[in-house]
Amino acid sequence: MPLFAEASGTGTTGTQLDQMMVLALLVLPLIGFALTALVGRRLGGKSWIVAVAVMVVTWIIAMALVYQTLIVGAFGEGGLHFELYRWIEAGDFRVDVDFGVDALTAVMLIVVTTVGMLVHVYSIGYMAHDPGRWRFFAYLNFFMFSMLLLVLADNFLLLFAAWELVGLSSYLLIGFWYRRRSAALAAKKAFIVNRVGDLGFALGIMAIWTTVGTLNYTEVFQLLPEALASGAIEPWMMIGICLLLFAGAVGKSAQFPLHVWLPDAMEGPTPVSALIHAATMVNAGVYLVARANPLFAQAPEALVVVAAVGIFTCLMAATIALTQTDIKRVLAYSTLSQLGYMFAALGTGAFIPAIFHLVTHGFFKGLLFLGSGSVIHAVHEEQDMDRMGGLRRKIRVTHITMLVGSLAIAGIPPLAGFWSKDELLAESFKFGFPWVWAIGVGVSLLTAFYMFRLMGKTFYGPSNVDPHVEPKIHESPPSMTGPLILLAIPSIFIGILLGFPPESGPIHTLLEPVFHGAEETLALPHEPYTVFGLDGILLGVSVAVAVIGMVAGWRLFGFFRLAPRTQTVRTLTDRLRMPYRVSKNKWYFDELNDLLFVRIGGLVARGLWWFDVHVIDGAVNGVAAATQSSGRGLRHIQTGRVQNYALGIAGGLLLMAIGYLVVAR
Amino acid sequence: MSQSLDAYLILSGLLFAIGTFGFLAKRNAIAMLMSIELMLNAVNLAIVAFGAFVPALAGQGAVIALFVMAVAAAEATVGLAIVIAIYRNRRTPLVDEYASMRE
Numbered sequence: 001m002p003l004f005a006e007a008s009g010t011g012t013t014g015t016q017l018d019q020m021m022v023l024a025l026l027v028l029p030l031i032g033f034a035l036t037a038l039v040g041r042r043l044g045g046k047s048w049i050v051a052v053a054v055m056v057v058t059w060i061i062a063m064a065l066v067y068q069t070l071i072v073g074a075f076g077e078g079g080l081h082f083e084l085y086r087w088i089e090a091g092d093f094r095v096d097v098d099f100g101v102d103a104l105t106a107v108m109l110i111v112v113t114t115v116g117m118l119v120h121v122y123s124i125g126y127m128a129h130d131p132g133r134w135r136f137f138a139y140l141n142f143f144m145f146s147m148l149l150l151v152l153a154d155n156f157l158l159l160f161a162a163w164e165l166v167g168l169s170s171y172l173l174i175g176f177w178y179r180r181r182s183a184a185l186a187a188k189k190a191f192i193v194n195r196v197g198d199l200g201f202a203l204g205i206m207a208i209w210t211t212v213g214t215l216n217y218t219e220v221f222q223l224l225p226e227a228l229a230s231g232a233i234e235p236w237m238m239i240g241i242c243l244l245l246f247a248g249a250v251g252k253s254a255q256f257p258l259h260v261w262l263p264d265a266m267e268g269p270t271p272v273s274a275l276i277h278a279a280t281m282v283n284a285g286v287y288l289v290a291r292a293n294p295l296f297a298q299a300p301e302a303l304v305v306v307a308a309v310g311i312f313t314c315l316m317a318a319t320i321a322l323t324q325t326d327i328k329r330v331l332a333y334s335t336l337s338q339l340g341y342m343f344a345a346l347g348t349g350a351f352i353p354a355i356f357h358l359v360t361h362g363f364f365k366g367l368l369f370l371g372s373g374s375v376i377h378a379v380h381e382e383q384d385m386d387r388m389g390g391l392r393r394k395i396r397v398t399h400i401t402m403l404v405g406s407l408a409i410a411g412i413p414p415l416a417g418f419w420s421k422d423e424l425l426a427e428s429f430k431f432g433f434p435w436v437w438a439i440g441v442g443v444s445l446l447t448a449f450y451m452f453r454l455m456g457k458t459f460y461g462p463s464n465v466d467p468h469v470e471p472k473i474h475e476s477p478p479s480m481t482g483p484l485i486l487l488a489i490p491s492i493f494i495g496i497l498l499g500f501p502p503e504s505g506p507i508h509t510l511l512e513p514v515f516h517g518a519e520e521t522l523a524l525p526h527e528p529y530t531v532f533g534l535d536g537i538l539l540g541v542s543v544a545v546a547v548i549g550m551v552a553g554w555r556l557f558g559f560f561r562l563a564p565r566t567q568t569v570r571t572l573t574d575r576l577r578m579p580y581r582v583s584k585n586k587w588y589f590d591e592l593n594d595l596l597f598v599r600i601g602g603l604v605a606r607g608l609w610w611f612d613v614h615v616i617d618g619a620v621n622g623v624a625a626a627t628q629s630s631g632r633g634l635r636h637i638q639t640g641r642v643q644n645y646a647l648g649i650a651g652g653l654l655l656m657a658i659g660y661l662v663v664a665r
Numbered sequence: 666m667s668q669s670l671d672a673y674l675i676l677s678g679l680l681f682a683i684g685t686f687g688f689l690a691k692r693n694a695i696a697m698l699m700s701i702e703l704m705l706n707a708v709n710l711a712i713v714a715f716g717a718f719v720p721a722l723a724g725q726g727a728v729i730a731l732f733v734m735a736v737a738a739a740e741a742t743v744g745l746a747i748v749i750a751i752y753r754n755r756r757t758p759l760v761d762e763y764a765s766m767r768e
Binding site: 640641642643646647650 | 688689760761763
């Protein structure tokens with residue numbers, strides 16, 4: 001068992017208690033899922049009780065584990081690694097169910113369990129009137145189990161299993177209102193698009209196994225670079241493995257060109273969008289690339305692909321978010337865009353800022369989604385921002401918390417998004433990717449603009465709400481506003497807590513052991529941070545750009561007493577008709593996919609169908625028909641007359657005799 | 666008694682050919698049975714002749730011939746019984762009417 005502990009040198013198997021805590025993180029949500037699924041329906045209006053209680057306990061245990069890992073440092077730099085039991089043993093193929101907790105896992109645990117718990121609490125209020133809420137809470141617990149397994153797994157196969165389990169829970173929750181056709185279709189779309197990426201991921205795992213014969217993280221991260229150094233594998237194989245793993249990440253984290261499922265996934269209930277499609281599951285791809293950093297560091301060419309895909313998705317999604325009118329879709333495209341930032345950072349080698357942004361984004365995007373849920377709740381399940389407006393005074397808590405979230409994502413100091421995004425952009429510039437920085441800064445203008453467009457259309461200006469609904473608008477219950485406030489607090493403070501001073505804040509100290517090797521391999525420059533130098537300029541530019549975007553959003557769509565300029569907006573959209581239509585239609589990606597896969601793919605499929613029917617089936621049926629007709633022909637020699645048969649015997653005898661004579665002579 | 670084996674074999678061959686022709690050409694089941702007897706006896710003649718002329722087979726030919734006669738008698742008995750049974754069923758001794766095996 002302690003093979004990997006020896007291999008890593010610094011890892012530990014921890015005490016019995018540590019191992020129990022890790023297992024409890026997985027077992028508790030699973031019990032919650034089973035109980036809620038079995039007896040939830042009988043609990044009626046209280047069906048949330050088991051699920052929420054379990055999540056609170058899970059959160060406490062997770063925090064204790066995080067404390068052990070990050071603050072006490074009980075597991076050393078290598079982290080806690082232990083094996084539960086041997087899962088598969090077939091010849092040389094051995095896979096254990098083993099778990100690992102290091103700084104990266106601990107940081108993920110903070111985001112996953114905190115947002116997870118708050119979303120559970122929020123759902124009590126949000127789903128109060130839904131007859132299927134027991135099912136909802138069962139699925140949520142199941143998702144938490146899967147997601148925790150994903151971050152705790154210590155080998156690629158277990159990670160892959162968890163990867164598919166979160167995909168399954170995502171599918172179940174997107175299609176939660178399965179009677180609605182659009183929800184059922186969106187669930188199917190998410191599942192199928194993810195399969196494309198997962199194919200690459202599975203191939204990558206197989207490639208890893210065939211090259212080094214193990215799937216355990218510690219062993220793989222040691223053996224693969226060694227194999228590369230000794231010339232046992234070619235550099236292109238390393239790049240191939242990394243790109244295949246990245247394909248999985250592209251699917252799960254909805255990056256171009258597999259991003260199309262995430263906006264449609266907004267068909268699910270809003271808490272699901274907040275938890276799965278903003279704060280946790282979609283981060284799994286970022287986590288995967290970060291986890292596999294020792295491999296990616298050996299394949300700089302693959303990292304450039306990661307950076308390019310990330311920054312392109314970042315730009316594309318931000319331009320689409322500019323014109324969407326569905327409040328949740330704006331946030332969905334914003335999520336794509338922010339995930340793009342993270343991948344861009346990973347690609348430039350700025351691993352720690354990427355994870356930092358993952359954390360801050362998890363909080364403020366979770367907050368924004370839950371806030372949008374509260375808005376939707378207030379205006380009676382209306383999601384179209386053209387039918388909102390002027391909600392500022394009616395739902396005050398939601399307004400203030402969403403304003404905090406918007407300022408955070410826009411990158412206004414000193415809120416969370418500023419610290420992570422600025423650090424991410426500055427490091428990518430210094431690591432030799434000025435184009436990533438330039439596009440990233442451009443996108444931060446768009447981000448500030450579309451967020452304040454959303455705020456303006458929703459909370460400020462005149463009301464466009466349905467007159468029948470207008471008098472009934474009310475603030476959400478405390479179970480919903482509570483989580484909003486609790487998420488607003490980290491959205492303000494977590495950036496400065498983890499990220500100050502810039503580029504050497506606590507997040508760097510904590511995550512350094514995980515990424516140390518990769519940073520050395522890539523030979524990244526580590527210059528001291530200079531406020532009155534390059535860093536100050538980069539920081540100034542990105543803040544200035546964000547402020548410009550924000551003020552433009554205020555001017556056009558209103559802000560508190562500032563009235564929106566609807567006329568100017570209309571003139572602008574008329575003037576910029578082409579870009580507007582492209583953005584409004586999401587760069588025509590759904591149409592492109594329809595053309596490529598439904599129409600052209602359909603034609604190819606029909607061609608293959610023809611081939612199958614006429615050539616393959618034809619061959620099989622042809623053999624049958626030939627047998628049948630030859631049988632029918634041969635029937636005629638079976639006359640049933642004894643003497644015909646006797647003639648045959650006599651003829652045969654004669655032939656044999658003649659043959660004998662010929663051969664004998 | 667001729668001193669040549671060939672004469673016996675030629676006679677035997679002729680008898681066998683006549684029997685074969687009768688078996689193939691006659692429509693009457695009884696006549697076919699008789700033809701079979703003729704073929705069997707042609708073979709018997711050949712065997713006995715070999716026994717008499719080939720020193721290595723001296724005395725054995727007659728024994729084999731006796732076996733053949735015994736088998737032929739049994740065959741004739743069974744064959745005749747079958748023919749009678751079919752005749753009772755079909756009211757005809759002509760074999761080309763017995764075509765029900767075809768189906």
